[in-house]
Amino acid sequence: MKEYTEKIRETAKSLLKEGKVDIFIGYRKGTVPMMNEPFAVSDPDKTDLLYWDSNCGMNLCNYLTKRTDRIGIIANGCNSRNIVTHIIENQIKREQLYILGIPCTGMIDPRAVRRAVKYREITDVEESNGRVIVKGDGFEETFEKKDVLQKNCAECLHRNPVIYDELVAEKVPEQEGIETFRDVKKIEAMGSDERWGFFTRMISSCIRCYACRNACPLCYCTTCFVDEAQPQWVGKSNDPTDTMTFHILRAFHCAGRCTDCGACERACPMGINVRQFTKKLNKDALELFSWEAGMREDRRPPMDVYKVDDYNDFIR
Amino acid sequence: MTDKVFLKKDWVEALKAARDSFRIFVPVRDGDFHNFHSLEDWTIPNFDFFNTRLSPKSIVYPQSERIFECLNDPEDPGKGILKEAPKDYPPQAIVGIRPCDAHAFHIVKKNFEGPEYRDPWWMQRFESTVLVGLGCNAPCPTCFCTSVGGGPFHEEYLDAILFDLGDRYLARGLTEKGGEFISKMNGGSSADEKSIKEAKGLVAEAEKKVVSRLPFDKIGEKEVTGLFNAPFWEEAAFSCINCGTCTFLCPTCWCFDIQDEVSGRQVDRIRNWDTCMSPLFTLEGSGHNPRDKKFQRFRQRFMHKLKYYPDKYKNGVQCSGCGRCVRYCPVNIDIRTIAGLMNEF
Amino acid sequence: MNEWQPKITTFLCNWCSYGAADLAGVSRFQYPPFFRIIRVPCSARISPKFILAAFRHGSDGVWISGCHPGDCHYLEGNYYARRKFAMLKGLLEHIGIEPGRLNFSWISSAEATKFAETAKIVADQVKALGPARYFIKKRAEVA
Structure with missing residues (x-):
């Protein structure tokens, strides 16, 4: 990871110095373990604050919309796919961007690490050679990184950026033999009552903070449907039906656009597996429209096009 | 006893x-x-x-x-x-x-x-x-x-x-x-x-x-408008995604919103926690929003906790030091860092 | 008439299914009386929000009907609608709304018979499922 960080700093510095970009967006080391902060730098002398390791879970594409300047940005597989989605949806122009591609081996899931150390207080987490060393008051434990990966990273099929101007390192091998939708299939095998029970229980702790929505780079609407007042589609109290309405519509707004970057789930302060909603849509988009979001700049998203012989069996 | x-x-x-x-x-x-x-x-x-x-x-x-x-x-x-x-x-x-x-x-x-x-x-x-x-x-x-x-x-x-x-x-x-x-x-x-x-x-x-500290000793003597217009806010707010995690987890955040709900013939007036991070918090009926930008909402939270509240109530800062916002902010905005910026400004 | 009667919110496209309903009426075809019909300019006008709102307000079923593929008054509205509905139906049923509550059909303005027949099928399905149990916004469950 050190080599990545050095290369990022170096590239950012030269891009800013040469005036190729006005701002460079990356991460800096966080103040708490397993958490790095999205960070923008415009002063070439401050690029040494940039940092990269497996705790860069927040999607940087959040910070691209409505910008008119030239931006340097780092992007791993999923973030690069979100850049493509932004380009397709006219949120940013390719010419504005200098993309420093990052072949990614996945992000560490802070929840998995805390679980693995039995919820003892963690003071430091280090990474070396595919291992994660967790330190706390009076303990030090080592885990294989693959055992503490974020769930979406463990199932990731596109670790390498799909769009970039430069790569920080050689591409990493893509994961093979992964059954991406295993959890969705498990729910599909349940009956309706069981599914309703599963999802209501899942969101029962939701506090409607909208971290999942705001962490999502796809959520850039000027006025979100939850904020609409006339008509008001969803109540604002923590009534279970209102909470469910929010989750269904939030997910549906991501239909055919979600890259499964996992930012929503990582952001949730209550640990709700909000990806269970979007994953079903990803599965359907793949099965019905052979679509994976953000893979190509020259294809319109599935909800924006049609085929005469589209799936029609559900219509009488 | x-x-x-x-x-x-x-x-x-x-x-x-x-x-x-x-x-x-x-x-x-x-x-x-x-x-x-x-x-x-x-x-x-x-x-x-x-x-x-x-x-x-x-x-x-x-x-x-x-x-x-x-x-x-x-x-x-x-x-x-x-x-x-x-x-x-x-x-x-x-x-x-x-x-x-x-x-x-x-x-x-x-x-x-x-x-x-x-x-x-x-x-x-x-x-x-x-x-x-x-x-x-x-x-x-x-x-x-x-x-x-x-x-x-x-x-x-x-x-x-x-x-x-x-x-x-x-x-x-x-x-x-x-x-x-x-x-x-x-x-x-x-x-x-x-x-x-x-x-x-x-x-x-x-x-x-308890080794961690919240630096705010010099904030009290600073002028409100000076701090309000300080240059660091936009940069500090860069990573904020304006979710309500910090405010909803915070034990000292008290803001609420009042909503009327009708179901059948039953009319209820309900008050819900609200968050100053949301644009809707200050959106006026005319459509004007005095805190239209992300950094303005971000600034509000910290100014309220560390400047407005102490000035108004003379009861210390509006923070009890539980650290929830520091631990669970999805983008690692740390009140200790922001207080440091305000203190040193 | 003590038997439970479902409420089925029905969105009909102005250019086809709504006409079919009209024709079924003037032709005196019999079909069940459970439908609350909302006329829309095109099936593509129907936002997922409408469907959720219908369920939230206590509909036991929702039926959406538009023009046959290729016959859209606006040329391609129903093609877009079809993709949207396919995804939405999948998601809602995944979450636990029973299959059979959310129904779609293509009915042209000449197909009064198909309208009456589909109405019967939809009504029977919803009746068999019984009153909606999930996703109904009642008085807010708050402190």
Whole structure:
């Protein structure tokens, strides 16, 4: 990871110095373990604050919309796919961007690490050679990184950026033999009552903070449907039906656009597996429209096009 | 007041005995974290925790609360006239509340009980609540209670305090309410010298462990407009995604929004927690929004906590140092860093 | 008439299914009386929000009917709608709304018989499922 960080700093510095970009967006080391902060730098002398390791879970594409300047940005597989989605949806122009591609081996899931150390207080987490060393008051434990990966990273099929101007390192091998939708299939095998029970229980702790929505780079609407007042589609109290309405519509707004970057789930302060909603849509988009979001700049998203012989069996 | 000692193996049963007089809230393991839940026969309390994910503020100040109601029934003579929703406020106790969260209630009280206004719902619930604190033997690296006028065993805002002595708890009543609660509990024996000494030792040891600080000593003397227009806000707010995690998890955030809901003929006026991070918080009917930009909303939160509140109430900062916002902010915005920027400006 | 009667919110496209309903009426075809019809300019006008709102307000079923593929008054509205509905139906049923509550059909303005027949099928399905149990916004469950 050190080599990545050095290369990022170096590239950012030269891009800013040469005036190729006005701002460079990356991460800096966080103040708490397993958490790095999205960070923008415009002063070439401050690029040494940039940092990269497996705790860069927040999607940087959040910070691209409505910008008119030239931006340097780092992007791993999923973030690069979100850049493509932004380009397709006219949120940013390719010419504005200098993309420093990052072949990614996945992000560490802070929840998995805390679980693995039995919820003892963690003071430091280090990474070396595919291992994660967790330190706390009076303990030090080592885990294989693959055992503490974020769930979406463990199932990731596109670790390498799909769009970039430069790569920080050689591409990493893509994961093979992964059954991406295993959890969705498990729910599909349940009956309706069981599914309703599963999802209501899942969101029962939701506090409607909208971290999942705001962490999502796809959520850039000027006025979100939850904020609409006339008509008001969803109540604002923590009534279970209102909470469910929010989750269904939030997910549906991501239909055919979600890259499964996992930012929503990582952001949730209550640990709700909000990806269970979007994953079903990803599965359907793949099965019905052979679509994976953000893979190509020259294809319109599935909800924006049609085929005469589209799936029609559900219509009488 | 006399101290009492309860063996841990008898602890839950002892607590349950007090249920005749109090509704009791205890920390319960909820998946990956703890939260306060009502102590029922089936509840498994778990006092082995750093702090609960959600602060206990919702026990006094629910996230959503019906405050007024009426029937929109043509037959009803009171049609369309909102009346206060009937509620009772039976005595309740939060057992295991951390001293920082108890401190938070006293910070928030300044808002809900002023010289002019008194919030009936918050105040009645607060007054019927006994705060039975559990001192922190092992404060976290994100705790900074000692720099905001609290401490891991700070007794000032509690009605009773518990000391975790390994195999037993030492319970000390601090107020009349707290003493009464302890007297309602089953069993327990008068504390022996050894336990009292051990408890004393815990306090000193724990205070040493709180190493993190919130720098704000110079903010008080700064001019409000100067700080408001400081150049660092936009840069500091860059990573903020304007979610409500910090405000909803915060024990000292009190802002609310009022919504009317109609279902059938039932009309309810409900107040919900609101968050200054949301653009809707300040959106005016005209469509104008005085806090239109992300950094303005971001600035509001920190200015309120560290400048407006101290200036207005002369009651210290509006932060009890629990560290929840630091730990759970999805983009790692750290109030300690922001306070540092304000302090050094 | 003590038997439970479902409420089925029905969105009909102005250019086809709404005409079919009209024709079924003037032709005196019999079909069940459970439908609350909302006329829309095109099946593509129907936002997922409408469907959720219908369920939230206590509909036992929702039926959406538009023009046959290729016959859209606006040339391609129903093609877009079809993709949207396919995804939405999948998601709602995944979450636990029973299959059979959310129904779609293509009915042209000449197909009064198909309208009456589909109405019967939809009504029977919803009746068999019984009153809606999930996803109904009642009085807010708050403190």
